Each structure stands twice: as C-alpha cells, then as structure tokens.
Amino acid sequence: MPELAEVELARRQWAKHHGEAISGVDVHPKARIYRDCPAPALRILKGKKLLSSKAHGKRMLFTFAPKLHLEVHLGMSGKLSTSSTDHEEQKHDHLIIRTKKAALIFNDYRMFGRIMLHDCADPWAEFPPQPQDPKFSLAHIRKLVGRHPRKPLKALLLDQNACPGIGNWMADEICWRMGIYPGELCANLDPAAVRKETRFVALGALKHVAEKNMTASKDGFAPGSYVENVPPKNWLFQHRWKKGGTCPKCKSELARDTIATRTTAWCPTCQPS
Numbered sequence: 001m002p003e004l005a006e007v008e009l010a011r012r013q014w015a016k017h018h019g020e021a022i023s024g025v026d027v028h029p030k031a032r033i034y035r036d037c038p039a040p041a042l043r044i045l046k047g048k049k050l051l052s053s054k055a056h057g058k059r060m061l062f063t064f065a066p067k068l069h070l071e072v073h074l075g076m077s078g079k080l081s082t083s084s085t086d087h088e089e090q091k092h093d094h095l096i097i098r099t100k101k102a103a104l105i106f107n108d109y110r111m112f113g114r115i116m117l118h119d120c121a122d123p124w125a126e127f128p129p130q131p132q133d134p135k136f137s138l139a140h141i142r143k144l145v146g147r148h149p150r151k152p153l154k155a156l157l158l159d160q161n162a163c164p165g166i167g168n169w170m171a172d173e174i175c176w177r178m179g180i181y182p183g184e185l186c187a188n189l190d191p192a193a194v195r196k197e198t199r200f201v202a203l204g205a206l207k208h209v210a211e212k213n214m215t216a217s218k219d220g221f222a223p224g225s226y227v228e229n230v231p232p233k234n235w236l237f238q239h240r241w242k243k244g245g246t247c248p249k250c251k252s253e254l255a256r257d258t259i260a261t262r263t264t265a266w267c268p269t270c271q272p273s
C-alpha cells in the first residue's frame, strides 16, 4: 500500500503537465476503479485545463476548474505515469487523460484503486492535518493521545484520521526512532516525542522518496516494485524487510509480530516491551 511519500511521487508525475488543456479522455467503463463515479462522467474533463494538484495522506486531487476536481486513490497496485501523445492503451490503463503534449495514465491491474469527481470548491476542507503540515502541532497530538489512552502507539500512527498518510513501514520507523515498543499504550507516551519523530519520518520520506526519484523513475511509479532511491541505511526501513535484519543503532536482531493487525518489526533492545 503506497504511503504519503509514494503518493506524492505519483502526484508529481501528472503535475508535470499542469497548465495543459485536455484533448481527450479514454476510459475502461467496466473497471472497478469507477465504482464511485461512472466512467462516462469523466468526459466533463475534455476541454478543461489541468490547473493544479495536491496530495493528502494516501489520496490525490487534480483540479480542472474552481469547482471540478478528480480525486485518485492508488489502492494496492495503482500507478500514475505519463507517456507521449501517441501512447497506445495497455491492458490495465483504465484511465488515460490526453493533452497536446502527453498522455496521463492511471494503470491498476488489481483495481483496488478508485477515482471520484467533485463539483465543490474544496472537497478536502475538513481533512485532519498531515504530519508534514504546521497544524500537526503539539496541542493537536496531545488531543489525539488524550482521546485514545488505551490505543497502542502503532494503531494511533496507522489511524488515517490521526496521522494521514502514515502506513506500515513509516509507523515502524517512528516507533523505532522514539525507542518505544509499538504496542505501548498512548496513555504512557510523550506527545512531544510522537510529534517530533512522526514529522521527522514524514519529511524524510518525502525528501528521500518523492524528491529524489523524480529524475530516476522513467516508467512512472509503481507501489510495491520499489523506487530507486530509498531512505538511507541508518533508517530502520533498510533493515526491516530482511530476514535476520538487525537494528541500525545497536545491531540486535529485529523482532517481528502482528501489532495493530499489521506485521511489525522492532528492536527488542532499543524498544523493550
């Protein structure tokens, strides 16, 4: 499942074509990604310009008019890419938005991704702050932690209403940097440490994954088949996938178990339970 930095990288693929007018829209009307929005409705984009875009957590919003937005979720295997204007539709290209300069492609072979159209000014006006936003303040974290005293830290981090865009590997990275066992209850946490490390990991992931791969990824970005540039070796990220992986701080062998319904890796020495 793509997390906030991978979603931001995907958004930037299409964002290269801000300002371009839409000359055509090709859809696979029966694809499951259209379960919230009938495919023919997308014809409304023809003749409009792709004005701007933004990401929030695991979602992207592409704006075509002050009250016309296309929301995209990548799901498990969704991929945004761009190609030349003569791009020929591939089997899982469920949406192709064509401009005079490029084809903007949404390819999704498992079809857990989805798209929606919005006809209001800001469909995301009520969304909670993301870890990289200034509004992700200490007061905000104190409230979150206070509201869920019996919730494990890992579950809080994975809650998309609390920490939008944080997924499994980022949650493990945050717990490890805090030196806290992922199953520790919110009541026992220091909100300042939660804020500091959540922001560090979110901003670091954006830097290492979203920014550095813009020049590296030629075929667009596919969650799962990982990008060329990843966080450095002193992050848990580089060690948590490996069998026999060790803690980059103390070299203890990493422990693994299911916490908050997800496979979790942690260092039993640095993060005692």
Ligand SMILES: [Zn+2]
Binding pocket: 247, 248, 249, 250, 251, 252, 267, 268, 269, 270, 271
């Ligand atoms: Zn350790």
